[in-house]
Amino acid sequence: MNPSLHNVIAQTEQVILGKPHQIRLALACLLARGHLLIEDLPGVGKTTLAHVLARTLGLQFQRIQFTSDMLPADILGVSVYQRPGADSTSGDFKFHPGPIFAQMILADEVNRATPKTQSALLEAMEEQQVTIEGSTRPLPVPFFVIATQNPTNQIGTFPLPESQLDRFLMRIQLGYPDAQAERNLLAGVDRREIVAKLTPQMQAAELFALQQQVKQVHASPALLDYVQAILRHTRESARFVHGLSPRAGLSLLAAARAWALLHGRTAVIPEDIQIVLPGVASHRLQSVQDVQLSDGDKLARELIEAVAIP
Amino acid sequence: MKLTAPLVYGIIASILLVSAPHAEHLPLWVAALSTMMLGWRLYLAASANPLPPRWLLLTITLAGVGGLLIEFHTLFGREAGVTLLILLATLKLLELRTARDATVLIYLSNFIIITNFFYSQSIATALFMLFSLLVIMATWVHMHTGTLALKPRLRIASVLLLQAIPLTLLLFVLFPRVQGPLWGMPQDAYSRSGLDDTMSPGSMSKLSLSDAVAFRVAFKDAPPLREQMYWRGPVLWDYDGLTWKNRDGPTSISGQGVRTRLPQLDNIASPVDYTVTLEPHNKSWLFTLEMPTQLTIPATLTYDFQVLSKAPVSVRLRYDVHSQLAYRANAEETPYQLQRAVTLPRGLNPRARQLATEWRANLGDDEAVMRAALGYFNREGFIYTLEPPLLGANAVDDFLFGSRQGFCEHYASSFVFLMRAAGIPARVVTGYQGAEFNELGGYYIVRQSDAHAWAEVWLQERGWVRIDPTAAIAPSRIQGGLNAALPDNAALPFLARTQLPLLLRLRFNLDALTNQWNQWVLGYNTERQFAFLTRLGMEDVTWQKMALNLLIGVAVLVALFALFMLRRLYTPKPDPAQALYLRFCRKLARAGLVRAAHEGPQDFAARVIHGKPERAGAINDITARYLALRYAGQDDAFALRELRRAVAAFKL
Structure with a gap:
């Protein structure tokens, strides 16, 4: 494995206790140039994870707390008229970039905002650029969004529509830490202090190079057969409301490539697909039996067991 | 396409394989010349020297053809034609320069395969030619693929041959047959050993050295006893002091009614039905048990009870016979024949004549004289042997009073001589005695080594009676066969000796196989084809129908093959690495x-x-190799071989 990648993981694990798998999934998501959705209860360490990753990777970090009265301009930025003064000869509109102009964004409680605001964020995520008042402004590179979402049955939320969910490469859940991890957490120093002391383990250029490497990871015809078999199964099976989209297939492959790279391999093997599948597919699959209460992770595990590796 | 040295070797090997069986009947100088040219071409290919100039080849060709003309006086016919073909094929090798020459040589070697069947149609020949065909096909594949290694080339050739099997079977079954032998060449007689129409000292013992099959017999019901199995062949009347023959010929039509009578059997009993499959022996005799009364193929029963076919038997022949083992044959005989049966050459063998006259004077009736003669053989220390000493001009005297060692022809000959000297009509009958049961095939085999000679005497009221003087000296010859009667070290043919049970079993297996081959492959003639096709459900078989069915069958088969191949073309090939991994999984399963x-x-x-922690090394090794091959895009034969080796070596 890349040594700096190793350091990144080691440092993150020191802060986020007992979640090695989720840390790696988040990193894989970042390396695959996708965005991450963390769906969990408040207070399990979503913000900390984002913060730690940003610090460790040496990325600019911005946190946006979504509220129901938020407008798109609050995220993207606004142009404000400036009177002619000492620094400027004539009166002019000056653009004040919003919090989205950062390399890593933590979009907290994204399902609290109105759909209008949500879609402004999601469009920016997809396009890697924003268009405000006719001019198009590119977003920084790398650009990585970690959105958090409270469970949808909580009061005062606008659940993200399926089309928007598809924009996220992965959805993961952090869950409660285990007893040992929790004990260490309680006994240890304040997390915020630790985060403040963290040093970047990687340059932005290095991260960019790694993202390029992900694309080079070999996916053999046999593996593509497997991916297609999975996609075909979701489309043909009566178990799912609708099958996985082609974008989901691309996401699956990209995530698996990143996972393989994270583990120092130059080719994707079926296990890579299987391990990222719950993260990639769980928010895209719905059971026909109970749309509201379907458990994406469980569905994904069923999917793995139903498809033979060709 | 380039003519590489390996391809040239392949073509040389093809020509060599198909020509080699001809070596024994090629003129010596042709065999030597052809071998020399093969060797020359081999040397030129190995040393990459230029081929000989055209004028030299032309000279050799003209000289060779001239030599053939001197040798055979013709360039046509089996012998001359085949010799010419082989000579030209080896010469063509010396001007093998282009792809066109190679193609010609490959077709030529295919053609020479056929010529081998002019000489032998045995299973061994067929198998050897099949092997030659495989080599030729592999060479042909080599010509068109160039770089392929020997093993895949042989595989392609084998697949091609296997694919040809259904077509071959179809052609074999349905191709309209013509009457006659499969590869018969009318002008070429089969030169096979067998009974002759004469008998002289040594002729029978020479024949008994051959273990060639004379004929095979399947009995419908219970077979007769071994000592009743006298297969009647040539009947010999006339003796010149050395040789017995039939001077009048077997069928003397001219004297019908006066000199000869029609064969007449009465008091017949113990019928037996059987089928004989006679090997071609190029004579007319159809061997049957004494005495035949019905035969399924056209044949003549002569005045002395020989069964003759219309023409010499040049192809394997099957016939059903109905015989009567107890009979009275020609109780009335013409004076001419009776006179003929007491005629002896003048002045020869005085002591034997003397002995016979004494018996005649002292003993009353004919039967007493017969018994005296048999008793004489029995008492006076006669020895039954395959290697008797040579006899002088008075052969019977020398034998009876001198050497007293002889084979069946000596005993039959002397006995008939004594009977005639005593005035009792007698004649020599030759044929085969006994048979060997093949348990696997459920039939009997009669070999040339079963050839035998015995005597017939004519008695008042009883007609012609069979007397076997050999039975008086060596009764075991009649009851147990030749190997029972002779001492162990006798120069008997290998197959006629008693052997280990395993060898015996093998031998019977082989003969049963040969019999099936003869009956169903070589013997698949017009009648069999009609019978077989009728049994398959084809009504009123005509050759037009056969041809139509043949064409339809070929079309259907080719279409099936085409479908199969197209399907193969459109279905993905199973990954060899995956196949190996699945084998590994099966081992674990x-x-x-x-x-x-x-x-x-x-x-x-x-x-x-x-x-299974103890196998971790091997399991990890195989898994890593498999992952590398199947998922990491590693695609080389070496890695695949290593995986194959690892999987093969994996054991739990």
């Missing part, structure tokens, strides 16, 4: 470690190692 269909190789390996 046998040990109870079954891989779930969705289980990835690495997960499976981890689970298996958990159960």
Whole structure:
């Protein structure tokens, strides 16, 4: 494995206790140039994870707390008229970039905002650029969004529509830490202090190079057969409301490539697909039996067991 | 396409293989010349020297053809034609320069294959020619693929031959047959050993050295006893002091009614039905048990009870016979024949004549004289042997009073001589005695080594009576066969000796196989074809119908092959690495470690190692090799070979 990648993981694990798998999934998501959705209860360490990753990777970090009265301009930025003064000869509109102009964004409680605001964020995520008042402004590179979402049955939320969910490469859940991890957490120093002391383990250029490497990871015809078999199964099976989209297939492959790279391999093997599948597919699959209460992770595990590796 | 040295070797090998069986009947100088040219071409290919100039080849060709003309006085016919073909084929090798020459030589070697069947149609020949065909096909594949290694070339050739099997079978069954032998060449007689129409000292013992099959017999019901199995062949009347023959010929039509009578059997009993499959022996005799009364093929029963076919038997022949083992044959005989049966050459063998006259004077009736003669053989220390000493001009005297060692022809000859000297009409009958049962095939085999000679005397009221003087000296010859009667070290043919049970079994197996081959492959003639096709359900078989069926069959087969190949073209090839990995999985499954269909190789390996930690090394090795081959795009034969080796070596 890349040594700096190793350091990144080691440092993150020191802060986020007992979640090695989720840390790696988040990193894989970042390396695959996708965005991450963390769906969990408040207070399990979503913000900390984002913060730690940003610090460790040496990325600019911005946190946006979504509220129901938020407008798109609050995220993207606004142009404000400036009177002619000492620094400027004539009166002019000056653009004040919003919090989205950062390399890593933590979009907290994204399902609290109105759909209008949500879609402004999601469009920016997809396009890697924003268009405000006719001019198009590119977003920084790398650009990585970690959105958090409270469970949808909580009061005062606008659940993200399926089309928007598809924009996220992965959805993961952090869950409660285990007893040992929790004990260490309680006994240890304040997390915020630790985060403040963290040093970047990687340059932005290095991260960019790694993202390029992900694309080079070999996916053999046999593996593509497997991916297609999975996609075909979701489309043909009566178990799912609708099958996985082609974008989901691309996401699956990209995530698996990143996972393989994270583990120092130059080719994707079926296990890579299987391990990222719950993260990639769980928010895209719905059971026909109970749309509201379907458990994406469980569905994904069923999917793995139903498809033979060709 | 380039003519590489290996391709040239392949073509030389093809020509050599198909020509080699001809070596024994090629003129010596042709065999030597052809071998020399093969060797020359081999040397030129190995040393990459230029081929000989055209004028030299032309000279050799003209000289060779001239030599053939001197040798055979013709360039046509089997012998001359085949010799010419082989000579020209080896010469053509010396001007093998282009792809066109190579193609010509490959077709030529295919053609020479056929010529081998002019000489032998045995299973061994067929198998050898099949092998030659495989080599020729592999050479042909080599010509068109160039770089392929020997093994895949042989595989393609084998597949081609296998694919040809259904077509071959179809052609074999349906191709309209013509009457006659499969590869018959009318002008070429079969030169086979067999009974002759004369008998002289040594002729029978020479024949008994051959273990060639004379004919095979299948009895419909219970077979007769061995000592009743006298297969009647040539009947010999006239003796010149050395040789017995039939001077009048077997069928003397001219004297019908005066000199001869029609064969007449009465008081017949113990009928027996059987089928004889006679090997071609180029004479007319159809061997039957004494005495035949019905035969299914056209034949003549002569005045002395010989069964003759219309023409010499040049192809294998099957016939059903109805015989009567008890009979009275020609109780009335013409004076001419009776006179003929007491005629002896003048002045020869005085002592034997003397002995016979004494018996005649002292003993009353004919039967007493017969008994005296048999008793004489029995008492006076006669020896039954394959290698008797040579006899002088008075052969019978020398034998009876001198050497007293002889084979069946000596005894039959002397006995008939004594009878005639005593005035009793007698004649020599030759044929075969006994048979060997093949348990596997359920039929009897009569070999040339069963050739035998015995005597017939004519008695008042009883007609012609068979007397076998050999039975008086060596009764075991009649009851147990030749090997029972002769001492162990006798120069008997290998197959006629008693052998280990295993060898005996093998021998019967081989003969049963040969019999099936003869009956169904070589003997598949017009009648059999009609019978077989009728049994298959074809009504009123005509050659037009056969041809139509043949064409339809070929079309259907080719279409099937085409479909099969197209399907293969459009279905993905199974990955060889995956096939090997699945074999590995099967090995583990046998040990109870079954891989779930969705289980990835690495997960499976981890689970298996958990159960079998002692095999962790091999399991990890195989898994890593498999992953590299199947998922990391590693695509080389070496890695695949290594995986194959690892999987083959893997044991739990």
